Amino acid sequence: MNKYIxxxxxxxxxxxxxxxxxxxKLTELIIDIFNEVQKNGDKALIEFNKKxxxxxxxxxxxxxxxxxxxxxxxxxxLKKAILDAKENITKFHASQIPxxxxxxTTKGVVCWRENRAIERIGIYIPGGTAPLFSTxxxxxxxxxxxxxxxxxxxxxxxxxGNINAAILYTAKLCGxxxxxxxxxxxxxxxxxxxxxxxxNVYKIFGPxxxxxxxxxxFAQKYNVAIDMPAGPSEVLVIAxxxxxxxxxxxxxxxxxxxxxxxQVVFISTDEKVFSQTIEETEKQLKKLPRNExxxxxxxxxxxxxxxxxxxxxxxxxxxxxxxxxxAIKDYEKYIPKIQNAGSVFLGNxxxxxxxxxxxxxxxxxxxxxxxxxxxxxxxxxxxxxxxFQNISEQGIKNLGKxxxxxxxxxxxxxxxxxxSVRLNNIK
Amino acid sequence: MNKYIxxxxxxxxxxxxxxxxxxxKLTELIIDIFNEVQKNGDKALIEFNKKxxxxxxxxxxxxxxxxxxxxxxxxxxLKKAILDAKENITKFHASQIPxxxxxxTTKGVVCWRENRAIERIGIYIPGGTAPLFSTxxxxxxxxxxxxxxxxxxxxxxxxxGNINAAILYTAKLCGxxxxxxxxxxxxxxxxxxxxxxxxNVYKIFGPxxxxxxxxxxFAQKYNVAIDMPAGPSEVLVIAxxxxxxxxxxxxxxxxxxxxxxxQVVFISTDEKVFSQTIEETEKQLKKLPRNExxxxxxxxxxxxxxxxxxxxxxxxxxxxxxxxxxAIKDYEKYIPKIQNAGSVFLGNxxxxxxxxxxxxxxxxxxxxxxxxxxxxxxxxxxxxxxxFQNISEQGIKNLGKxxxxxxxxxxxxxxxxxxSVRLNNIK
Numbered sequence: 001m002n003k004y005i006x007x008x009x010x011x012x013x014x015x016x017x018x019x020x021x022x023x024x025k026l027t028e029l030i031i032d033i034f035n036e037v038q039k040n041g042d043k044a045l046i047e048f049n050k051k052x053x054x055x056x057x058x059x060x061x062x063x064x065x066x067x068x069x070x071x072x073x074x075x076x077x078l079k080k081a082i083l084d085a086k087e088n089i090t091k092f093h094a095s096q097i098p099x100x101x102x103x104x105t106t107k108g109v110v111c112w113r114e115n116r117a118i119e120r121i122g123i124y125i126p127g128g129t130a131p132l133f134s135t136x137x138x139x140x141x142x143x144x145x146x147x148x149x150x151x152x153x154x155x156x157x158x159x160x161g162n163i164n165a166a167i168l169y170t171a172k173l174c175g176x177x178x179x180x181x182x183x184x185x186x187x188x189x190x191x192x193x194x195x196x197x198x199x200n201v202y203k204i205f206g207p208x209x210x211x212x213x214x215x216x217x218f219a220q221k222y223n224v225a226i227d228m229p230a231g232p233s234e235v236l237v238i239a240x241x242x243x244x245x246x247x248x249x250x251x252x253x254x255x256x257x258x259x260x261x262x263q264v265v266f267i268s269t270d271e272k273v274f275s276q277t278i279e280e281t282e283k284q285l286k287k288l289p290r291n292e293x294x295x296x297x298x299x300x301x302x303x304x305x306x307x308x309x310x311x312x313x314x315x316x317x318x319x320x321x322x323x324x325x326x327a328i329k330d331y332e333k334y335i336p337k338i339q340n341a342g343s344v345f346l347g348n349x350x351x352x353x354x355x356x357x358x359x360x361x362x363x364x365x366x367x368x369x370x371x372x373x374x375x376x377x378x379x380x381x382x383x384x385x386x387x388f389q390n391i392s393e394q395g396i397k398n399l400g401k402x403x404x405x406x407x408x409x410x411x412x413x414x415x416x417x418x419x420s421v422r423l424n425n426i427k
Numbered sequence: 428m429n430k431y432i433x434x435x436x437x438x439x440x441x442x443x444x445x446x447x448x449x450x451x452k453l454t455e456l457i458i459d460i461f462n463e464v465q466k467n468g469d470k471a472l473i474e475f476n477k478k479x480x481x482x483x484x485x486x487x488x489x490x491x492x493x494x495x496x497x498x499x500x501x502x503x504x505l506k507k508a509i510l511d512a513k514e515n516i517t518k519f520h521a522s523q524i525p526x527x528x529x530x531x532t533t534k535g536v537v538c539w540r541e542n543r544a545i546e547r548i549g550i551y552i553p554g555g556t557a558p559l560f561s562t563x564x565x566x567x568x569x570x571x572x573x574x575x576x577x578x579x580x581x582x583x584x585x586x587x588g589n590i591n592a593a594i595l596y597t598a599k600l601c602g603x604x605x606x607x608x609x610x611x612x613x614x615x616x617x618x619x620x621x622x623x624x625x626x627n628v629y630k631i632f633g634p635x636x637x638x639x640x641x642x643x644x645f646a647q648k649y650n651v652a653i654d655m656p657a658g659p660s661e662v663l664v665i666a667x668x669x670x671x672x673x674x675x676x677x678x679x680x681x682x683x684x685x686x687x688x689x690q691v692v693f694i695s696t697d698e699k700v701f702s703q704t705i706e707e708t709e710k711q712l713k714k715l716p717r718n719e720x721x722x723x724x725x726x727x728x729x730x731x732x733x734x735x736x737x738x739x740x741x742x743x744x745x746x747x748x749x750x751x752x753x754a755i756k757d758y759e760k761y762i763p764k765i766q767n768a769g770s771v772f773l774g775n776x777x778x779x780x781x782x783x784x785x786x787x788x789x790x791x792x793x794x795x796x797x798x799x800x801x802x803x804x805x806x807x808x809x810x811x812x813x814x815f816q817n818i819s820e821q822g823i824k825n826l827g828k829x830x831x832x833x834x835x836x837x838x839x840x841x842x843x844x845x846x847s848v849r850l851n852n853i854k
Contacts, residue, residue: 081832088532088826095530096540103522105515105787113523116766118800130837166836202800220656225800229650244852250845257841289840335815339543343814350818351845357833358826360532361814373545373629373652375812385802387770387788388762391777399515399785405508406784409593410557413716414684418677418778425671 001278004304015302016319018231018368019261026214034189034218041195048186053127055161060181060197062163070168082170085137085358092360093142096379108395115383117147118225120199122191123176124206124216127156127183131164132207134356138363138377139205140174146382151176152191152201156183184208188215192224203227205364205377227377231368234263235352236321236341238312239277241270243327244348248273249280251325251352252301253294260296265319266303267312274305313337320371323352342371396422428705431731442729443746445658445795446688453641461616461645468622475613480554482588487608487624489595497595509597512785513564519787520569523806535822542810544574545652547626549618550603551633551643554583554610558591559634561783565790565804566632567601573809578603579618579628583610611635615642619651630654632791632804654804658795661690662779663748665739666704668697670754671775675700676707678752678779679728680721687723692746693730694739701732740764747798750779767798823849 007015036044042060049057102112123139125132136153143151153176155163163181171179180198182190188208194200203225204216216226235255239248252264268274285291285298306312309328316324320340328334331346338344342365343355355361364377391399400419407415434442463471469487476484529539550566552559563580570578580603582590590608598606607625609617615635621627630652631643640657647653662682666675679691695701712718712725733739736755743751747767755761758773765771769792770782782788791804818826827846834842 077832078836081829084829085833088536091532092530092538095528101522103519103787105518109515109781109786111519111787113805119766130839132837134833134837223656223796246848246852250841250848253841254845257839284844294841338813339546341813346815346817349820349823349849350816351849353830353834353842353845354818354823354826355816356842358829359536359816359818360530360538361816369650371811373811376814378812380807384798384800385805386765386768387803388773389777389782389786389788390773391781391786393776396776396781399781402508402511402785403780405504406512406561407780409505410559410561412557412684414677414680414721415780415783417711418681418780421673421677422776422778425673
């Protein structure tokens, strides 16, 4: 835990720095995996299952029986929670479907945009101890709303060759068309190149370890798009005198438990809230069942006392956090000053967990300072916006001269001629 | 010119292939250029001017005098054309500014998105014989509308150390904040890393040769975003019996004149229009003042006779053209069937030149099949969409249990606790 009391502005640029990730060395390994998948397809994936997931599978598909069992294994309580979350996520992402707006820019010249779904998309869901069915919701719900024809999901099997039941249940619920038991860089390679079982896709979404991240980056060389560049998850909490230290501490810890490289930043303008939040964080940490990760992550965290909320927001904009919590009064007033952030949580009752699971916003957000130049995942991430134009005889008469003059000035005479032949024809 | 009469479907996958670009070998050169710019800043750029642009400059800035002279050098006719185009581009892109739409997903849980401009963006404009002031319009107009604080433009000087007057005039008109005389990979490196004169930016836009394309790709390693991956420009024209061969030929040639690697595809369902368009293309080609490029590009072009418009659109969706012209009757009816395209031109009077210059749509579009997974440049390209949520006491009471159950099922107890502390506090 690093404490800074009213730090001078000249050290801010140090405080907003993220840990540098070493990724260069992975490239050769990733190339090998892509080559292996390209050469041997499904067979390569089964070999990788043996090597990395310590399980021997005959094939990478999910049987009908497995799907049915999954549904039975989940409690009704969890099913209801998933359904409630799905409803909220659907409501919010459905509101992002735009109405077609036809604009007559010049009399007789009508322009507009229409959404078209990306036809085939791939979702990667990591394995491990935390079965991220919430990420299935966050990616499959907007994919289905957008109208993606094929929604492929890859996730690694456990040692017994199984996939977590909640992941299977949620995938089916949200219209995932095919699920495969394969993980890591090889899953990304398979969705990029296609195998006998797995169709190649046009865009790959989802979180993962450094191998998955490197593989997604590499996939772009094969003209596949990805959701966004990745980095460790982060939260920045700004708290004034009316903030509740118990809540702030809980929010910081919920970020810290994601992993030892999670970034946690706490800023307060109030000395009492500042010191009480530190105390509360230490107190709550002890009560967490598995607190090793949170403990490590907190070691690198920053607790900063600043003078004003304006100053705090200035720092936040420089940091560009994935999650920004404004535990302040009059938060409405400060919204226009937020420049760089992935998702913002307003007031004492808007905890990050709400956005992580069920409020309706997407939890796939820009990390690592990417909130300066990237948006989080939304319905837009699953569509292309195609522009259309319809120019009438009158329209080209009105606009033709302008185009001719500009084309000529750019020395593009065939561009000019495409207008001239039309104008001549009308005369 | 390659002619195909009702080709079998099994060869379509060959016909939609783009020429493979060799880019691997450039990496070392690009790394050297980035290192040189990082080490020597402006001085490196001046050296590169000497080496690549054959001009000796004292500095890379534009003087006030140069800006004033630029305005004098441009005819009033061209000024008016640029202003008219700007007005249309502004109208269309302003219509893309969304209204904030607050969605109550659960009683007491309100979610919405707000646009925030990317603070600093960079525009690259190539030099050479065609001064692309139209691309300045296409990139600076939406950047200014979005509210980008710094709009940096880099473009290479000519042998006399000058920048084309129309580029300077348009840049000033559209709110470009700083213009620099530097081109090629080194300009991209400068906008990525920053120099004494050039601020580093968060996103780089604009076309360029293979060095610029490779440098933009490389810039992403420094967390800079780019507009989209690049490839040679393309048009696909679909014409039925009512199409006018003279217009179709002019459209094909306007694409072909872009460069010898331009892609031109013509599909007709009518034998007469098919053969007449081929004749017209050859006839018009001869009349073009500088037809070498167009001639070369046409050598690789495809003229395809198909049976139906549905079949033509199926081919087009597989090809995913940057520009798609529907010179057919009843084009309205076929719009829903268009799945993959950058920009679509409807009817006999909607020529590609209109969208290239002045109708209002953006001409920075996905090429090389990227229309399957990328949109063209729009206002969205210059903003991040930040999600907000405001959860009241009642809201967390309504949603809390759902979050707790999901967090527990993902074994994330601190996520659960962030809700529990709030629910306990309310009781």
